[in-house]
Ligand code: SF4
Ligand code: SF4
């Protein structure tokens with residue numbers, strides 16, 4: 073087990089790789105996501121993930137609800153009350169990948185007063201991954217690319233990883249006897265099999281707007297910061313980055329997001345903390361308590377033998 077919290081330059085080297093590759097990750101720019109769900113479908117097809125329910129949710133136009141054992145990419149649809157983009161409102165038109173958006177030719181006062189936020193969520197491939205740290209079988213491991221992968225043929229289904237993840241990503245698969253890997257913990261592998269062959273992950277490859285960008289994490293961090301700055305300079309004051317700081321509670325994510333509102337709006341925890349962060353302190357206190365007990369027992373024994 074490597075370090076459990078704090079900034080960490082190279083998680084693959086920390087995990088013992090002699091020849092680590094540049095750390096790979098995602099930058100998801102939600103400002104240009106169109107909610108087509110091509111990423112969800114591509115992930116399911118490449119990884120042969122079983123169907124996960126097709127009913128529409130009552131609360132949204134979404135039908136896959138959240139990340140889970142059979143949804144490794146999830147596109148959130150958030151319909152949000154918002155004022156129309158009147159001159160001087162502070163709200164700017166985003167550069168969408170079309171020549172003109174529906175309604176752009178209309179005057180602001182005739183537009184509807186809501187907006188859609190769409191965001192494709194995924195495992196964060198945390199710098200400090202509690203799912204990996206608590207796994208007793210070695211089913212979860214850190215790859216040479218710095219990503220976190222679960223091996224379904226090693227997982228024994230104990231489920232320790234499930235509550236350990238601060239993002240609610242990993243889950244044991246449910247289903248009948250015909251379902252693949254029932255009871256086994258499942259999540260995004262960052263297409264470890266494709267990376268090994270020099271390919272782009274299936275979800276990023278399928279995204280028609282380049283909302284999902286894959287590459288070397290150092291370069292993605294710079295690209296994300298530049299994009300956030302560009303949007304803010306265009307009047308999108310709400311633009312912010314999520315998961316980009318190596319100083320955060322999980323040591324920074326391998327998956328960065330550019331958001332247009334608070335993380336909670338997208339169902340993301342505002343201040344995630346790796347659940348193993350306090351383990352060294354807990355072990356220290358348990359050791360002190362054990363020494364105290366031993367000292368008490370020794371005193372009792374010596375006192376009784378007089
Ligand atoms: S987001 Fe959760 S499942 Fe993914 S690496 Fe981090 S702790 Fe593990
Ligand atoms: S990287 Fe691969 S496994 Fe992960 S969400 Fe994308 S397609 Fe699915």
Ligand code: SF4
Nearest residue numbers: 105106108109111279
């Ligand atoms: S494929 Fe790209 S544009 Fe379509 S939902 Fe996914 S992230 Fe959004």
